[in-house]
Amino acid sequence: MSKKILLVYGTRYGATESTIQKMAEWMKEEYETELVDLRKTKAKEWPKVEEFEGIIIGSGIRMDRWTKEATAFLKKNREFLTKNKEKVAVFVSCGTASQKKFEEARRKYLVEHFEKNDLPQFHSDTFSGVFDFTKETRFGFLTKKLMKSIAEKDMSEELEWNFDEINDFRDWDQIKKFVEEFKEKIE
Ligand SMILES: Cc1cc2nc3c(=O)[nH]c(=O)nc-3n(C[C@H](O)[C@H](O)[C@H](O)COP(=O)(O)O)c2cc1C
Numbered sequence: 001m002s003k004k005i006l007l008v009y010g011t012r013y014g015a016t017e018s019t020i021q022k023m024a025e026w027m028k029e030e031y032e033t034e035l036v037d038l039r040k041t042k043a044k045e046w047p048k049v050e051e052f053e054g055i056i057i058g059s060g061i062r063m064d065r066w067t068k069e070a071t072a073f074l075k076k077n078r079e080f081l082t083k084n085k086e087k088v089a090v091f092v093s094c095g096t097a098s099q100k101k102f103e104e105a106r107r108k109y110l111v112e113h114f115e116k117n118d119l120p121q122f123h124s125d126t127f128s129g130v131f132d133f134t135k136e137t138r139f140g141f142l143t144k145k146l147m148k149s150i151a152e153k154d155m156s157e158e159l160e161w162n163f164d165e166i167n168d169f170r171d172w173d174q175i176k177k178f179v180e181e182f183k184e185k186i187e
Pocket residue numbers: 010011012013014015016017059060061062063064065093094095096097128129130131139143146147
């Protein structure tokens with residue numbers, strides 16, 4: 001029987017969601033995968049981590065913060081995740097990684113987040129955000145304006161922006177490598 005893999009995430013604007021959906025798609029031939037949006041599922045209905053041989057947890061970042069549901073998931077399952085560290089992989093989607101400031105993003109959003117929540121340093125990485133300026137965007141009106149001004153002011157040296165389109169700066173080779181390393185760990 002194939003191994004069961006749980007993929008859970010907290011997203012505000014959809015980048016973490018489409019990243020983890022792609023991971024699930026890559027893995028579904030080999031594994032039995034379950035994908036859960038932690039913000040849309042009541043905490044008491046979250047799957048039991050003990051039933052899985054591998055767990056991937058993802059969160060988006062806003063104002064230096066994880067989604068509270070993804071943090072709550074880590075805290076709720078702290079004991080199991082700590083004891084089964086090798087089964088776990090964690091990522092964040094953030095603008096800092098879009099700017100290729102990976103060391104800064106890792107320290108602020110992974111290393112310090114694990115320390116603060118009394119968790120071990122899991123296999124983890126930071127991936128670029130996705131910035132959707134189309135009519136279908138999940139950015140509200142003010143967020144769209146704010147994001148545009150941050151992009152112009154602080155993020156335009158490294159990146160080329162189009163403020164009518166989806167700006168997807170993800171590096172899919174980096175994301176694939178993260179998944180391959182996770183698969184090796186749970187074998
Ligand atoms: C209002 C707002 C605040 C943000 N704050 C940060 C931040 O503090 N640090 C960062 O690296 N990225 C920041 N970002 C970029 C997001 O991390 C990026 O859009 C990411 O794709 C969000 O993940 P999500 O789409 O899964 O919610 C911010 C974006 C917005 C719209």
